Amino acid sequence: MATLLKQLVLQQLVTKDAIAELKDAKAKHKHLSTEELTTLLIKQLSLCPKAFIIFDAFDEILKEKDRYQLLQILHNLWTHPQVQVMIMSRPSAVNYLEGEHLNIYANADDLYIYIQNQMQNSPGPIKRLEASVQEKITTEVAKKADGMYVLLPEFYLLPLM
Numbered sequence: 001m002a003t004l005l006k007q008l009v010l011q012q013l014v015t016k017d018a019i020a021e022l023k024d025a026k027a028k029h030k031h032l033s034t035e036e037l038t039t040l041l042i043k044q045l046s047l048c049p050k051a052f053i054i055f056d057a058f059d060e061i062l063k064e065k066d067r068y069q070l071l072q073i074l075h076n077l078w079t080h081p082q083v084q085v086m087i088m089s090r091p092s093a094v095n096y097l098e099g100e101h102l103n104i105y106a107n108a109d110d111l112y113i114y115i116q117n118q119m120q121n122s123p124g125p126i127k128r129l130e131a132s133v134q135e136k137i138t139t140e141v142a143k144k145a146d147g148m149y150v151l152l153p154e155f156y157l158l159p160l161m
Contacts, residue, residue: 014044015044015047018040018043018044021040022040034069034073038073038076038077041077042076042077042080045077045080045082045083046080046082048082049082050082050084051082051083051084052083052084052085052086053074053077053078053083053084053085053086054085054086054088055070055074055085055086055087055088056088057088057089058070058087058088058089059089059090074087091103106145108142111141111142111145112138112139112142115137115138115141115142116134116138119134119137119138
């Protein structure tokens with residue numbers, strides 16, 4: 001919530017009262033509670049004609065308790081008509097989410113082309129590998145990605161440098 005408020009402040013979409021409240025808490029070395037931050041955020045978002053909140057990597061929240069807490073906060077936000085919330089996650093976390101779901105997967109050809117380009121544009125010896133080795137790497141990484149556009153080629157290829 002603090003990050004969302006910070007973005008609103010940077011875009012100059014926060015009232016002077018809210019800025020004063022944040023400065024006062026900082027001066028007192030006080031951390032606002034999640035509830036206080038949520039209330040402040042909702043108040044500020046209600047002043048916007050339209051607000052879009054995009055939350056990526058929901059599945060990377062490891063603790064189930066934290067996922068539910070975040071969902072409660074986001075639910076409080078998306079009940080306001082001017083606020084649109086989009087949560088992105090791997091399929092494993094979809095059972096936590098309500099509302100419409102849109103499954104988006106990269107097709108195998110796109111992944112294959114992406115990985116080939118990553119290899120050709122990477123520094124060091126990777127692009128000098130034999131064509132058959134590059135082909136094997138490309139095929140295996142595309143297979144392991146299983147339809148997800150991830151930046152795996154760099155991760156997998158670093159040990160080869």
